[in-house]
Amino acid sequence: MVLPGSSRNAFVSMPNTQSKAGPRPTPGSGVLDFIAIGLGPFNLSLACLAEPIGDLHGLFLERNEDFDWHPGMLIDDTTLQNPFLADLVSLADPKSQFSFLNYCKQEGKLYAYYIRERFYLSRAEYNRYCKWAIGQLSSIAFGSQVERVEYVERDGGHYVVSGRHVRTGAPFVHRAARLVIGVGSVPQLPPCCEAAREHCIHSAHYVARKRELQGKRSIAVIGSGQSAAEIFYDLLKESDEHDYSLTWITRSPRFFQMENTKLTLEMISPDYIDYFYNLPDHVREGIIARQDSLYKGVNASLINQIYDLLDDRRSRGRNHARLITNSELTGCHYDRAGERFQLRFVQRDEGVQYAHATDGAIFATGYGQNVPGFIDGIRERIRWDDRGRYRLSRNYAIDVNERDIFVQNAGLYSHGLTNPDLGMSCYRNSCILRELTGVEHYKIERRIALQDFSVPDTDAFVKAPLETQ
Ligand SMILES: Cc1cc2nc3c(=O)[nH]c(=O)nc-3n(C[C@H](O)[C@H](O)[C@H](O)COP(=O)(O)OP(=O)(O)OC[C@H]3O[C@@H](n4cnc5c(N)ncnc54)[C@H](O)[C@@H]3O)c2cc1C
Structure with missing residues (x-):
């Protein structure tokens, strides 16, 4: 069957069978x-x-x-x-x-x-x-x-x-x-970038804008997830040829790795979905806020590659890169005349704010719904x-x-x-x-984890509401 106006469209088909969730009544023609x-x-x-x-x-x-x-x-x-x-x-x-x-x-x-x-x-x-x-x-x-x-x-x-x-x-x-x-999802900039939005390059557009960035004398990479790390490493590898200085700045307290040990990977499972889904909304929000290292961190191997390259540059007296943690971007102004960003950061542990001027900036600041x-x-x-x-x-x-x-x-x-x-x-x-x-065409695993996310439902673990303790 071919639909009007579409070039590569046809259909897949299967017999309707009974199910609770099930197929709807046979739809009308078209x-x-x-x-x-x-x-x-x-x-x-x-x-x-x-x-x-x-x-x-x-x-x-x-x-x-x-x-x-x-x-x-x-x-x-x-x-x-x-x-x-x-x-x-x-x-x-x-x-x-x-x-x-x-x-x-x-x-x-x-x-x-x-x-x-x-x-x-x-x-x-x-x-x-x-x-x-x-x-x-x-x-x-x-x-x-x-x-x-x-x-x-x-x-x-x-x-x-x-x-x-x-x-x-x-x-x-x-x-x-x-x-x-x-x-x-959609690329997200920090709220303070709103006025300078048209000048801000998000990591989602990095490859297309890379040459333009490399024409600058200084570049700031904002954020410390996998995308930020990949961009920093890519720019660092080529920094000798282009002679720019690089600054990598993140709000996070450290450049943390994505956890991928096996018992943690079990959280990517139907078992964990069942556990998580049944928690109250506010509890789930709190859990997500504490799980950055499970889905926002950087591959350990890439962190090591970055370290090795920085160290190599330092040994050769060619290090023009600076890495700064604990710094939240709170201001972003683009000076059209000087063609520079005036960035402002807060370092809460030290109780200071600071300004940083840079010719180019790339924002690896994530995606939103x-x-x-x-x-x-x-x-x-x-x-x-x-x-x-x-x-x-x-x-x-x-x-x-x-x-x-x-x-x-x-x-x-x-x-x-x-x-x-x-x-x-x-x-x-x-x-x-x-x-x-209405049919389980592909066998759906219900339980794959070796661990229990909820308190086990056996006589060996006696549950009582918190209030009664
Ligand atoms: C750089 C990067 C690397 C990633 N690497 C991994 C990884 O290694 N492992 C992992 O598990 N996850 C990874 N992720 C996370 C995630 O899996 C990917 O983002 C994935 O692409 C999400 O797929 P999606 O189908 O939801 O959306 P997308 O890949 O964003 O696709 C959505 C599509 O919808 C289309 N669309 C939007 N609006 C309309 C409309 N109105 N009409 C018609 N079409 C529309 C868009 O054009 C787009 O093609 C990565 C994410 C990023 C950004």
Whole structure:
């Protein structure tokens, strides 16, 4: 089946079977089972897992003309933070034709991969793998910017998704019983940068703006997550050629590594989601605030590489870099005449604030939740928390009936640190597909951890409410 106005669209299908969460009544003609909006790795994983399911009619709408995974951070030699098994499908279906190993086999790379023993793919290779998977899918319509979603009661009730084709500006309209929103997150600058916004370069645009930055005499890298570390290292490696000075400044008390010891990695699990999801809102907020080192830190190997290079530069009397922790950016002014940033920081431990002038600055200050404008037409069908964020059901639905609108990568405060992790994509998509079809097409692991996150429910551990102690 081909949809009007889309170039690479067809459908996957499966027989409807009974389920509690289940399939909705058969939609009227022209009404798809689901429309997925956005094609990052999470919805792409859904597309791959949905492809072999017969009779499930889905369409994936992506505004870009092609897939490119965070192109602004496709720096040479950077790798994924997960082993290759966290590909688009393997943790749901290791036999899938869309697995990374099948990609290697089909592309004649399998033996080279076996010999290299590099379990952490380069980001560029992951990008090529995703493009290869897309080449085999027929359910994706690129260049389709979704602008509006509405709900109509007719034909058993369904969503009307409209927008325009990016290249031609021509409008499109599609209809579906359900939605899966996977629009990713949005680059975030500290609030104090608002007035200088047009001059601030976010890490999301680093690669495209790198040459411009390298033309400056001094560059400040703000932030100390993985992106900041990769950018600092990339600029440091080339600083001799360009002769700029580098300053790396972070609010964090130290340049901390991302924890990845095995018992900590067990927190990226269905067990931990169940535990975390059932805690009160304020407790979850507090936990997330204390978990920076679990999902915001830097790979230990990269910290070591940075150290070694800095030390080497120092030995050769060529160190033009400075690293400063404990410094919160509180002011950011761009002086147009002098073409310089005037930055202001607070060092709370010492009780001082200080100014720092720099010609160039790159802000690796993270990403925030993306609540897209196109949902304005269905706001009242969505559950919100008191901070204006989606309130997710355990199975990733955000609508009031907990069965119509699903979200990818929008549940940090409900499902915890598993939310942005590529390694949990297959799990989440197996759950979403079960909700969409009423059938557990991919076996969903309930328990994988060796440890208990809740107090164990056995006679050996006697629970009592805190107040009675
Ligand atoms: C540089 C970087 C490296 C990362 N590395 C890792 C890693 O190694 N391991 C890990 O577990 N996690 C990693 N992450 C975190 C996370 O897994 C990624 O951010 C991942 O890309 C998120 O995927 P997504 O599908 O949610 O969104 P995205 O990849 O952001 O994709 C969203 C898509 O939605 C499209 N879209 C948005 N609005 C519309 C609209 N209105 N109409 C149509 N399309 C729209 C966008 O064009 C985009 O293509 C990394 C994040 C970053 C920034």
